[in-house]
Amino acid sequence: MMQADRDDARIPRPSQLHRLTAGWQLLNRPATLDEHVRRFGPLPPQHGRRGRRDLLDQVAAAGLTGRGGAGFPTGTKLRAVADRRGPAVLVANGMESEPASEKDQALLARAPHLVLDGIALAAAAVGASEAHLCLARTRDWQQDGVLAALAERQAAGLGAVPVSVHDLPHHYVSSEETSLVHWLNGGEARPTFTPPRPFERGVRKRPTLIDNVETLAHVALIARYGAGWFRESGAAGASGTMLTTVTGAVDQPGVYEVENGSRVGDILALAGLQGGSAAVLIGGYFGAWHDIEAVSRLPLTAAGLRPAGGSPGAGVLIALPAEACGLAEAARILRYLAGQSAQQCGPCVFGLPAIADDLGQLAAARPDGDPLARLQRRFGAISGRGACRHPDGAVRMAASALRTFAADAHAHSRGRLCPGARRGHQHTAALPVPRPFAEGVWR
C-alpha cells in the first residue's frame, strides 16, 4: 500500500479547475476509497443536528445549482426536504439519458466515492434514512463499479445511510424526477402528472430529495472545503466548476471540467473546435442550436444564454461539422425524440411525430405543402401541453434549428438543397442517435 507521505492535515485543496476531475489524468480507472481519501481527505463528520444545518447553510451559501439540467438552487431544494416532517428519502439521479452527455458516466467511472460521499452527506443533512442511486439498465459496467465502491465503504465502516443501486429502463424520459419516483414506488419509469412534488410526497410517500450525481459530488467538496472555497471558482451567480461534454466537430471530444460561467467559445476551443464549424447545439438533444459566432462570447449559464434563446442543460456542446446539413441533423434528433415519448399525452404522442415528419420533409427538400408554416403553427400547439417537459424540449430544439439554419430552411422549403445537404452528407449522421431501449419496457 502507498501510505508513505500520508499527512491528513496537509492534504492540498483541489485546484480551481480540476475539482471533481482531480487525478483523472493519472488514473484510468475508478479511484479506490484509499486513493479518494488521500486526494480529498476523509468524509467530514456529520455530528448532530447542528452539523446537518451547517451543511445546508454551506450549500446555500456556495450557490450550488443542480447539474442535471434544470439548474435549480440545490440549497433551496435541500432545505425544502429537510423542513418536511418525518424521515426523508434521497434519490441520486445517475440516469444521464441525454444521448450526447457523458459527464455523469465519466464521474461515476472515475470518482464513485465523491458521488457516494455526496449521497451520505446530503442524506444526513435532510434527515433521510435511505438512499437510492438510479442508473440506466443498459450500462451494467456502471453498477459493477458502484457496487464495488459501496463494498469498500462498508468494509471501512462508512455508510450510516443504506444506499440501494437500481437499474432503470433506459428511455429518454425515464430520468425525469417523477419517473424515478414512480419506478421506485413499483410503477413504470414514466413521468407522472404532478402535484404532489417529490419533495412533498415522493418515494413511499416520504419527502424525497432528488439530485443529479454531479451535484452530489459538489456537495461532497463543499462539505470539506466550504462555501467560500467553492465560490473561488466560477462567476457571480454561477459559482464553482461544472462538467461539460464537448463533442461533434472537435479534435478532442470528451468531458471537460470548466469554471462555471466560462464562455462557450473558450470551452469549444478547449476541445479543439474544427475550422468551418458554424453552428453548435447547446444543452444536448433537448437543447437549442446556435450560430457559433453569436454565442461564442456568451457564458455557458442559464442567464448568459437566455438572450440567445438557449440554456446550458446538462452542459453539452455539440459542434456541427462544416460539411453537415444542420436541418438533417435536427430532423434526425427530432425523430429520435418523438420515438422517446412516454406515449402518455396526446400532444406529445401525435404532435412530435407530426413535426418530425415536417422537419424531415424540409431536410430532404421534398416539401409537401408548406412544412415551414405547419411547423411554426404546430410548435405553438405542442409546447407546454405534456405532463413533463419532453414535448417542450423537442419543440425548442426544432424551433432553434429553423432559426439558426433559416437560410437553408428557406432554400429547402423551395426544393433546393443547401450546400451541406447537396454534398450528400445528410445521411452521414454527424450526431449519433442511440438505438432505442426495448420498446414498451417501462418497468
Place this chain on the structure above:
Amino acid sequence: MTSTLRVDPIACVGHGLCADLLPELIELDEWGYPIITGSVPPGLAAHARRAVNACPALALRLSRTTQQLTTR
C-alpha cells in the same frame, strides 16, 4: 376569486366532449386534444362544472385560485 380549468394530459384521451360543452374556453388541437384558452369567468362557472363532470376520463379539473394564473 377566479376558477381555472386544467387538463391532466396523461388521463386525457381526446374524447372532446369538453370542447362541445364549453367552446368559449376550450378548443381542440388538430389531434383532438383540448387547449384551455382562458380562465373561467363567473358567468361560465356552471358550464365549466358541467364540462368537468362530463369528461369520461376524469381528466378535466376545475380549481379556484386567488390570483390570476397565466394560461399556456
